[in-house]
Amino acid sequence: MTLDLLLISNGTEQHVLYVSNVEKLTGVLICPYYHDYVTILSNTNKRANEYFNTHVEKCKSSTHEPSILLHDIPMPIYPAILNHPTVEYLIANGLMDQFKVQRGFITYDFETLSDQVMKNITDQTTLLSQLSKLSIASTEVYPNNDKSYELVKRCYTLFDELSDNYQDQLEVYELPSNSSFVHLWLxxxxxxxxxIYECMRYSDENIPFDKCVKVLGWNSSRFDIALLWDAFDCELWTMSAPIGGLNNTKSITVTHKKSHMKLQFIDAENLFGPMTLKACVKDYGDKTEHKAVFPYELINSKNWNEVLMKTEQFEYEDFKSQLKGGYSITKDEYDQYLIDFKRFTNRLEYLKYYNINDTEIMVKPLMNLIDTFEQFNIDVLHYISIASC
Structure with a gap:
């Protein structure tokens, strides 16, 4: 015979109570036969109670004997080891003193042109605007042995496709003649x-180290990845099945057919949590860095060449935003823009600076995050999010 008892103690006195109905006390219904079905006791959700009663009736009439299957070898729940071949090898061979986290990576960002379309797709759906690629920038991080690093910044724009030597650049990488500037960047x-891989790999070739470099964008799972789909479709490299949906691609790996080098595109925001890039830089990065500004709505696919080749600075009125119902920047931010613009000869050069700036300011927060997790022997860039560490 089994009795359900509840022990109550205030530190000096103890009382034992008999519980006649555990389910009413806890508000939880548990299958009394196999204990594998649980639901919350509810006076309003009758359907949940009906599902539970149906399950209990099936268990009552079932002749199946419950059993538990155990692994032949006990398996600890430690994803930082079991999901990381390098760490697993180092621990198994007593070489954790050689462990080092990945400090080499690439950050990237797109700038786009927006054209108003106002096209009725269905009776209930209207396409307001359509985006096209204007430029892509990246900051490459080359780590040194002393935890310092070197940065290389690049930016490709639509203007590159108009240059006289564009076809020559494509031939260097054996790209088809109709390739876009995004193909060239990739x-x-x-x-x-x-x-970067050569900077990070272990000198001992027996230590497994994946030939893969992370490429991180901010909020890229919902935006930047969509702009890369056509560039992924190329005869020089192959694309793996993405993790996540088409509207929220958490990770996708592209492998070069000749070199077998892999680029894994992930969203840096998943490593920090939902926030803007500006907030991330303020909370985790270098306080001296700032996010630059740009009048997105002023430029479209019809005027981009003319507008960006001008040498005069953008006026404050150019930063008016129909989406925000006012100005997209403050007066102080505009004053900082005027200071920044003095370093450039035209608006195109400023665009490149602006695009690169969004990738460069991601580096310091990521490095601080890497340092934090390194204290616990966790290689944070091996994962696509903090939750998977």
Whole structure:
């Protein structure tokens, strides 16, 4: 015979109470036969109670004997070890003193042109605007042995496709003649990733180390990845199945067919939590860095060449935003823009600076995050989010 008892103690006195109905006391219904079905006791959700009663009736009439299957070898729940071949090898061979986290990576960001479309797709759906690629920038991080690092910044724009030597650049990477500037950036990124990999790999070739470099964008799972889909479709590299949906791609890996170098595109925001890039830099980065500004709505696919080749600075009125119902920046931010613009000869050069700036200011927060997790022997860049560490 089994009795359900409740022990109550205030530190000096103890009382034992008999519980006649555990389910009413806890508000939880548990299958009395196999204990594998649980639901919350509810006076309003009758359907949940009906599902539970149906399950209990099936268990009552079942002749199946419950059993537990155990692994032949006890398996600890430690994803930082079991999901990381390098760490697993180092621990198994007593070489954790050689452990080092990945400090080499690449950050990237797109700038786009927006054209108002106002096209009725269905009776209930209207396409308001359509985005097209204007530029892509990246900052490559080359780690040194003393935890310092070197940065290489790149930016490719629509203007590159108009240059006289554009076809020559495509031929260097054996790209098809109809390739876009994004294809060119991706080919260059594969080449840079090879060098970053050489900076990170272990001198002992027996230590497993994946030939893969992380490429991180901010909020890229919902935006930037969508702009890369057509560039992923190329005869020089292959694309793996993405993790997540098409509207929220958490990770996707692209492998070069010749070098077998892998680029894994992940969203840096998943490593910090939902916030803006500006807030991330303020909380985790270098306080001296600031996010630059740019009048997105002033430029479209019809006027981009004319507008960006002008040498005069943007006026404050150019930063008016229909989406925000006012100005997209403050007066102080505009004053900082005027200071920044003095370093450039035209608006195109400022655009490149602005695009690169968004990738460069991601580096310090990521490095601080890497340092924090390194204290616990966790290689944070091996994962696509903090939750998977």
């Amino acid at each position: 080919a260059q990124t594969f080449e840079s990733a090879e060098q």
